[in-house]
Amino acid sequence: xxxxxxxxxxxxxxxxxxxxxxxxxxxxxxxxxxxxxxxxxxxxxxxxxxxxxxxxxxxxxxxxxxxxxxxxxxxxxxxxxxxxxxxxxxxxxxxxxxxxxxxxxxxxxxxxxxxxxxxxxxxxxxxxxxxxxxxxxxxxxxxxxxxxxxxxxxxxxxxxxxxxxxxxxxxxxxxxxxxxxxxxxxxxxxxxxxxxxxxxxxxxxxxxxxxxxxxxxxxxxxxxxxxxxxxxxxxxxxxxxxxxxxxxxxxxxxxxxxxxxxxxxxxxxxxxxxxxxxxxxxxxxxxxxxxxxxxxxxxxxxxxxxxxxxxxxxxxxxxxxxxxxxxxxxxxxxxxxxxxxxxxxxxxxxxxxxxxxxxxxxxxxxxxxxxxxxxxxxxxxxxxxxxxxxxxxxxxxxxxxxxxxxxxxxxxxxxxxxxxxxxxxxxxxxxxxxxxxxxxxxxxxxxxxxxxxxxxxxxxxxxxxxxxxxxxxxxxxxxxxxxxxxxxxxxxxxxxxxxxxxxxxxxxxx
Ligand code: SAH
Numbered sequence: 001x002x003x004x005x006x007x008x009x010x011x012x013x014x015x016x017x018x019x020x021x022x023x024x025x026x027x028x029x030x031x032x033x034x035x036x037x038x039x040x041x042x043x044x045x046x047x048x049x050x051x052x053x054x055x056x057x058x059x060x061x062x063x064x065x066x067x068x069x070x071x072x073x074x075x076x077x078x079x080x081x082x083x084x085x086x087x088x089x090x091x092x093x094x095x096x097x098x099x100x101x102x103x104x105x106x107x108x109x110x111x112x113x114x115x116x117x118x119x120x121x122x123x124x125x126x127x128x129x130x131x132x133x134x135x136x137x138x139x140x141x142x143x144x145x146x147x148x149x150x151x152x153x154x155x156x157x158x159x160x161x162x163x164x165x166x167x168x169x170x171x172x173x174x175x176x177x178x179x180x181x182x183x184x185x186x187x188x189x190x191x192x193x194x195x196x197x198x199x200x201x202x203x204x205x206x207x208x209x210x211x212x213x214x215x216x217x218x219x220x221x222x223x224x225x226x227x228x229x230x231x232x233x234x235x236x237x238x239x240x241x242x243x244x245x246x247x248x249x250x251x252x253x254x255x256x257x258x259x260x261x262x263x264x265x266x267x268x269x270x271x272x273x274x275x276x277x278x279x280x281x282x283x284x285x286x287x288x289x290x291x292x293x294x295x296x297x298x299x300x301x302x303x304x305x306x307x308x309x310x311x312x313x314x315x316x317x318x319x320x321x322x323x324x325x326x327x328x329x330x331x332x333x334x335x336x337x338x339x340x341x342x343x344x345x346x347x348x349x350x351x352x353x354x355x356x357x358x359x360x361x362x363x364x365x366x367x368x369x370x371x372x373x374x375x376x377x378x379x380x381x382x383x384x385x386x387x388x389x390x391x392x393x394x395x396x397x398x399x400x401x402x403x404x405x406x407x408x409x410x411x412x413x414x415x416x417x418x419x420x421x422x423x424x425x426x427x428x429x430x431x432x433x434x435x436x437x438x439x440x441x442x443x444x445x446x447x448x449x450x451x452x453x454x455x456x457x458x459x460x461x462x463x464x465x466x467x468x469x470x471x472x473x474x475x476x477x478x479x480x481x482x483x484x485x486x487x488x489x490x491x492x493x494x495x496x497x498x499x500x501x502x503x504x505x506x507x508x509x510x
Contacts, residue, residue: 004078006105008098010091010117011039013124015203017274019043022115023087030085032077034070038089038120038229040204041427045282067097071104078110091119095145095172119143121170124202124231128209129245130238137236138167146174146181146232163188168235175200175228179218185234186214195238200230205256205279206436207247211238250277251507258428258440258470260447262286262418265319269441272503281437283428285450287421288319288392290327291414300413303388304331307338310411311385314377316346316399317392321353323415324390335359341388344377347498374402383407390415420450425458432466439492440467441502443475445482452486464488475502 007026012018019027027033027046035044037057044053054073056065065073077084092098098114105112121143122132132141148157162169163185174181175198186192192215199209212220214234220226247253255278259266263284273280291297304327307313315321328335335357345351345361354361365376381387386409389400403410431437432455442448455463464486473492474480480490493510494502 004081004083004110006074006078006084006086006101006110006112007115008086008092008101008112009088009115010093010096010119011035011043011087011089012118013090013120013127013203014038014040014201015127016040016042018118018123018203020115020117022113023117026085026113026115027087029083031082033085033087034073034077035087036089039087042281043087067100071101074101075104075108075110078105079108088117089120090123091117094119094121094143120202120229120231121172124199125170125197125233125237127203127207127247128197128199129241129243129247130197130199130233131240131244132168132170132233132237134237134240137240140166141168141170141235142166143170143172144174146171146177148177159184160188163190168233168237171232171234173228174232175221175226175230178221178232181232182214182218190214190234194234195236197233197238197241198226198230199233200226200228202231205254207254209241209245211241247277252276252278255279255438255506256281256431256436257506258283258437260285260441260451261443262288264288265443269443269499269503272500273506276503276506278439278506281428281431283424283451283454284421285447285454286418286444288323288416289419290323291417292419296414296417300327300390300415301331303390303411303413304328304333307333307388308340309386310338310341310388312344312377312381312387312408313338313341314344314346314387314389314399314403315350315354316389318349318353319392320390320415321345321350321357325357327415342380349498374399378406381406381408384409386411388413392416392418418446418450420453422454422457425454429455429458429460429466432470435469437470439471439473439506441473441475441506442479442483443499443502445479448479448482448486473502473506475499 009023009026024046027043030047030051032052032054033044033047034054034056056070074084074086088096092114102112125132171181192213194214196214196217197209197211198221201207210220210224210226252273257273257278257280259269259280259282266282266284270280270282342362343359344363345354351361351364363377384407387403389410389412391412392414400410400412452463455466460466467488471491472483472488474483474490475494476497480493483490491509492505494505
């Protein structure tokens with residue numbers, strides 16, 4: 001027999017953190033991921049690098065693959081011995097056709113797990129400040145397909161009983177039939193002034209809500225050209241939204257923010273954006289790696305061999321710390337050999353990274369740029385002292401030049417280099433063309449130049465024009481200079497050159 005198996009996974013309503021731990025594990029172990037339109041593609045970044053992706057997205061009236069074909073696809077892939085993760089929006093059992101997929105798997109003897117998800121029918125109202133039940137208003141709710149025409153000759157829904165028996169009614173797939181749904185509910189006894197809300201793309205950056213009554217909502221929806229996918233909520237609980245709406249109050253609500261820094265460094269910024277209610281889209285245009293040139297590496301190794309001779313080691317970034325210690329370890333050099341040197345860290349994060357390795361920095365400047373470091377350490381330095389400066393290939397010139405002026409013997413070594421990466425560029429071009437990226441964050445000059453190069457390599461002939469109208473946020477003056485040289489305006493500027501400050505700046509235009 002085969003070792004193939006299938007995970008039928010609920011991806012949740014959209015917010016990529018609304019997936020279960022089991023669902024995430026299934027993404028991480030899959031050889032193939034079969035996913036559709038309502039499963040947020042951002043979840044896919046957790047896959048194994050070699051995992052195959054198959055999009056079987058269903059648009060409202062245009063099936064890319066028929067359901068029977070999807071069922072068969074899952075069977076075929078599993079019988080080839082693959083671990084298959086079928087990612088579906090919301091919960092797979094709620095209008096998700098998981099039953100049909102599982103049935104065919106059973107018939108072919110394929111093992112599967114059904115991993116529930118957070119269904120849009122409850123989560124999307126909650127993100128709009130509408131709890132589907134509330135002691136004061138209703139003790140029942142129903143999830144109903146809006147796909148059945150209430151006035152067609154045959155409807156499997158018993159509208160009269162539903163209207164009488166159920167408190168809150170949540171309709172999925174109902175936008176196109178909204179008018180008939182409202183008419184039918186009124187006919188069956190619901191009061192015309194009964195509150196109704198539609199929430200589209202709930203829990204995504206594009207979440208939007210419209211409210212009204214059974215009598216007027218369909219006209220309002222038409223006027224606003226309010227499109228699916230949306231959840232329709234009918235019931236007194238809709239009134240609670242006025243008081244309980246919360247997502248909309250977050251400072252970055254509705255804003256999609258491009259994060260261009262290296263993936264290994266991006267998580268802090270991504271979390272800040274997320275906390276502030278924005279949607280971070282990661283497009284790392286930089287990867288950090290050890291120096292690729294043998295000469296550079298040799299110079300580094302020679303300096304490390306003589307580490308005991310230095311009076312000062314000045315470390316200018318968290319990455320500097322990471323790659324410096326990585327190389328010491330690779331060369332089998334014990335950190336006690338740097339015991340003679342005093343250590344300066346440029347910023348609190350760098351100091352923290354040092355502390356993680358058991359080293360408490362001797363000096364920590366109050367200002368985080370090259371000039372600031374000097375102000376702090378100048379008084380401590382004596383001419384002719386030996387200073388080791390482990391930096392990166394793109395490091396600023398100011399610090400070493402000034403140290404040399406002060407009569408110090410400076411050894412600069414590169415401990416890492418930045419290289420361009422462009423993975424996922426097609427998707428970013430698509431988002432930029434649709435004006436779906438609202439802000440771009442730049443955390444160094446090279447993120448600016450690399451972004452343009454990455455877009456160019458993915459076929460954008462005029463990458464600058466793709467950035468027109470997108471707001472730009474910069475971490476510091478050097479980065480800003482690069483942006484301004486390209487003729488682009490800057491909307492947000494960090495007060496301090498830290499990621500926390502950059503994130504904070506996104507709420508205040510300059
Ligand atoms: N299994 C899914 C529902 C699939 S039916 C679940 O449990 O959520 C597809 C319908 O779900 C859409 O037509 C829409 O009505 C609703 N839907 C799914 N995700 C949504 C979202 N993020 N915002 C609004 N409606 C959504």
